[in-house]
Structures are given as structure tokens and as C-alpha cells.
Amino acid sequence: MNIEWIAVDWGTSHLRAWAMQGETVLDQAQSDNGMARLAKSGFQTALLDVIEGWLGSAPLDVVACGMVGARQGWVEAPYSTVPSAPVPVVPVYVPNTDPRIRVFVVPGLKQDNPPDVMRGEETQIAGFLASRQNWDGVLCLPGTHTKWVQVSAGEVVSFRTFMTGELFDLLRCHSVLRHSISDGWDETAFLDAVSDTLSKPEQLAARLFGLRAMDLLQGQASGIARARLSGSLIGVELAATRAYWLGQQLAIIGADNVSQIYAKALQQQGAFVEVANATRSTLAGLAQARNLTRQTA
Amino acid sequence: MNIEWIAVDWGTSHLRAWAMQGETVLDQAQSDNGMARLAKSGFQTALLDVIEGWLGSAPLDVVACGMVGARQGWVEAPYSTVPSAPVPVVPVYVPNTDPRIRVFVVPGLKQDNPPDVMRGEETQIAGFLASRQNWDGVLCLPGTHTKWVQVSAGEVVSFRTFMTGELFDLLRCHSVLRHSISDGWDETAFLDAVSDTLSKPEQLAARLFGLRAMDLLQGQASGIARARLSGSLIGVELAATRAYWLGQQLAIIGADNVSQIYAKALQQQGAFVEVANATRSTLAGLAQARNLTRQTA
Numbered sequence: 001m002n003i004e005w006i007a008v009d010w011g012t013s014h015l016r017a018w019a020m021q022g023e024t025v026l027d028q029a030q031s032d033n034g035m036a037r038l039a040k041s042g043f044q045t046a047l048l049d050v051i052e053g054w055l056g057s058a059p060l061d062v063v064a065c066g067m068v069g070a071r072q073g074w075v076e077a078p079y080s081t082v083p084s085a086p087v088p089v090v091p092v093y094v095p096n097t098d099p100r101i102r103v104f105v106v107p108g109l110k111q112d113n114p115p116d117v118m119r120g121e122e123t124q125i126a127g128f129l130a131s132r133q134n135w136d137g138v139l140c141l142p143g144t145h146t147k148w149v150q151v152s153a154g155e156v157v158s159f160r161t162f163m164t165g166e167l168f169d170l171l172r173c174h175s176v177l178r179h180s181i182s183d184g185w186d187e188t189a190f191l192d193a194v195s196d197t198l199s200k201p202e203q204l205a206a207r208l209f210g211l212r213a214m215d216l217l218q219g220q221a222s223g224i225a226r227a228r229l230s231g232s233l234i235g236v237e238l239a240a241t242r243a244y245w246l247g248q249q250l251a252i253i254g255a256d257n258v259s260q261i262y263a264k265a266l267q268q269q270g271a272f273v274e275v276a277n278a279t280r281s282t283l284a285g286l287a288q289a290r291n292l293t294r295q296t297a
Numbered sequence: 298m299n300i301e302w303i304a305v306d307w308g309t310s311h312l313r314a315w316a317m318q319g320e321t322v323l324d325q326a327q328s329d330n331g332m333a334r335l336a337k338s339g340f341q342t343a344l345l346d347v348i349e350g351w352l353g354s355a356p357l358d359v360v361a362c363g364m365v366g367a368r369q370g371w372v373e374a375p376y377s378t379v380p381s382a383p384v385p386v387v388p389v390y391v392p393n394t395d396p397r398i399r400v401f402v403v404p405g406l407k408q409d410n411p412p413d414v415m416r417g418e419e420t421q422i423a424g425f426l427a428s429r430q431n432w433d434g435v436l437c438l439p440g441t442h443t444k445w446v447q448v449s450a451g452e453v454v455s456f457r458t459f460m461t462g463e464l465f466d467l468l469r470c471h472s473v474l475r476h477s478i479s480d481g482w483d484e485t486a487f488l489d490a491v492s493d494t495l496s497k498p499e500q501l502a503a504r505l506f507g508l509r510a511m512d513l514l515q516g517q518a519s520g521i522a523r524a525r526l527s528g529s530l531i532g533v534e535l536a537a538t539r540a541y542w543l544g545q546q547l548a549i550i551g552a553d554n555v556s557q558i559y560a561k562a563l564q565q566q567g568a569f570v571e572v573a574n575a576t577r578s579t580l581a582g583l584a585q586a587r588n589l590t591r592q593t594a
Binding site: 071110 | 368407408409411412413414442457458459460461463464467468471472473497498499500501502503505506507509510511513514515530533534536537
């Protein structure tokens, strides 16, 4: 393998790394050593655990994005403020003691009003835009904290974060609904729930308990409650983001599964949606960030 | 002590018992042996652990309400269907092996459409109405699963449950917001959040993440985030229940702290609110249920 550099997506709960030649992936590896698990002194070891096999005598650049750049991360990479290009500044160099690597962390973006932040998504946005000249429109990046991002003239103009994914996980695993939610997925139940909460978002907390009551009183086919829970939460989000997606050029960047769920909900509302691959966007964005470090080296 | 009977409020997480003479409390005791902790065979021992000191040679009636009557409880006490008096039927007798007690469980209420259930609140409603002849109006019973209940001519006409309290606990203890929420309570922040989400309930998931972002970018005085979280969730609930509280005779039955919070939010919206004591309502309702058992004995 002729590895030229290493791309790293280092979030709260996972560390994923790719051995790169230009923009071509030669190998990949990952671990559960996300930012939340590590003390400051633990990041270098956690990284080497994953990439050790790729290292030789010549030093390699490692370019990382995500929560690794948070205050509790390896090094704090100060936010850039929107409006701004998604990756407007040279990534932050991380002093370290291993001569085989030179580590850089991509800063996140912040918005002053309303206050909002992102770390990691800015890199995906940069990667998405890299292959689409003059793309103006709205990006939806679904996940634990779903981002809706307005893009114009190569810049992130504004964005808004929704805790939809985290709410879904909390309710599914830790609330009284855990007794009523099984695996499986009923598409019709999902789309009905999206429509219902889109038109009556204020009823969310009642609809949630309704899932439990319906199960107690009537029983419920497998996958109905899970799809209804997801649909109810996404419906409220779509009610809040109507100005973002209605009549706009729209793309979703996310994991395949959750992207398809959002796409179906939006298509039902008449929106035209492009779905972009999240990993490909991350790698293209990290390649851009790497170019910034080389221009100034 | 001349103990005549024993009143028990047996919920998911707690067991509270009172030694009663008529409607007068002679003594009280409690434990953490809520329904969720116990197997079917464990209820009798859990009860005796708490009330043992009150028992003599003459058998005493024990009248219990709450989740003790759920399918996973001591005995399943089948729901009565609304519209209905809050406690329309004789409590269910629980066969047991200790000759010193005769245990009864008050059934809950269910609503077929939209599906909803309550266990425990029906007893508080009966107790509240016992001292108010011809009271028509709306009751709010705030808690883990807040109930809004329409009462007319001594009957529960309809009701709706909101998971507001459970959402608050999940978000405060288990979400990313736990890093940003300290103790303390800022009244102005609470009331502002109620107003904001009452008018824009669909923005809930964005407002929640906004609490985290605001803390990261600006820091936050103690008690602000907690009050905003509570206000945001209650504001959405008040948006959904507007038809219940607007221009209606309105009373809140709940623990002092949460009742005051709901009362302030409602008063800000121009509603006139009576606050009733939850324990007193429970005991008055259990006394009513006890009378039903004696009429048929």
C-alpha cells in the first residue's frame, strides 16, 4: 500500500479511520474509543491503536473531524462563525510525541443567533459541495442531532440543530415506551405519523403516551410503535423546518438507513430530495481540509 | 391508636401507606418497593414491611390505588371505561394468606378513542370531587405522565396524557443537556420559555439543542437551562391543551412543587387556577373506595 495520509472521523462514540492515497481509500479501521470515553492523555493511544498498522518510517498527515476538536476533546479547535465556508481555516495542529504522524483537527462552525454549533458536519458539507459547483440550497444531515443547513455561494449561511435522533433513542430505550416498542418497521404507520404531527406538532407528548396506551388496550403489531415514534418525532421536525425544505433544492447527507427515512417523509410532503453518501462526503471534506494544511506547510 | 383501615398509594416507584381512623391520618410510612421492582409473589411482603406495626388481632381493610392494579402488579384490576364516575365499581379483592389484612385495589380508567389510560389519578379525582358538589371543569394532574381530565356531572368525560414529566427527566439526566443543566430555577427564563413554545410548539427539538449550544457559546447562569427546559416542555403541553384550559374552571392536583410550576405557567396565560393537595385528594378518594367495599360486604 502507498498510503499518503490518514482520514479520521472522530465523534462522541466512535473513531473511524481510512488509509488514503489522494481521495482513494486503501484501507479502513475503527474502534469504540469515541471522544466521550477518553481523557486528554488518551487520544494519541486510541488513535495509534487503530492506525498503527498503516504507519512506516515517513511521517503521515492525519486529518480528523468531529468531537475530537471539542473542549473535552484532544485539542480544542475554535469554531468558525457563520456565514462562512464550511471549512474556512487551516485545521488545528495537535502537538504530539510520535514522529510517525502529524495530526490536524478540523474546526466546527458556530452560529451566534440563534446559538448553535456543529462539529463534523461542516466537513461533510465541504465534501458534498466539492463535487457540485455553484450548488445553492438546503442540506439535511440527520443523526443524533440533526442539522438543517442553508447553503449559498459556497457558504453556510445559517443552520439549526434538532435533537430528534437523541429523543428517539431516549424514548425507545429509557422511557415507558420501551415496553411497547419492538423491532420492525411499518411504512404506512410511519408516514401517517409524519403527516399527523406535521399538522399538529403540539400534540407530540400526548401522541407518545398514546403509543403506550394503544399497546395496553389493543396490543400492537410488530414495528408499528417504532415507526410511529420515529414518524411523530420527524413530523414535528418537518413542521419546524418547513421554510427550509418547501420549494428548496434539497439534499440529505447521512447514514443510509436514516437518510431513507427522512427522504420518504419529505417526498410524501412533495419535496424533491437528493440523498448523498455520508462517508464519501466526509472523506471528500477531509481531503479538502488536508489541502489547506499543505498549502500553508 | 385506633386504626380502622389502611390507605395505600402504590405507584411504579413508591409505596406510601397511611393508618386511618375514618378520614383522619393517625400514622404514615413508605418504602421504595414500587410496582416496577416487585414480582407477583413480592407484593404481600412489601406491603407488610411497611404496615406491620399497625396490625393487631382484628383484620384491617387495606385499600390501594395506582400501578399495583396493573397487569404487572399484584392483581390486575380491569379498567373502567370513560365516560364514567372516577371510581365507579367496587375495588378488586386481592386473595392473600395473611389473616390480619383484607386488601382491595382500585381499578383505573381507560378511554377507547383516542386510546388512553390512568391508574391512581382516578382516586385523586374522586377525592377532589367528594368535597365539591356539582363541580364541573377541567383537572390537570401533573407528574411523570401528566393527565388533563374533563369532568362533568360527577363523571370523567374524557382525558389525555402527556409524557412531559418523563421527557423532562430523560433530557435532564440522560441527554447531552445533562452537561448544561444545574440545579436552581430562574422564574423569568421559565415563563419566557413557556410563552415561546406555546406559540411555536414545533420548534421544541431545536430549542432543546439550543440550550446546549447557548451554554457552549455563552455559558449560562445557574438554573436558567433547567427552567428553560421545563418551560419549553410545559409550553408545548399548554399549546396542545388550550381547549382544556382556556375559559374553563380549572384545578391542579399534584405535588406542591410541580403544581406551582404549572399554576404559574397557566396564570401567565390568563387562566384562573385552583391548586388542590394531592395527598389529601388521594386519601379522600381511597376513603370513598373503602365505602364501596363496605356497602357490598
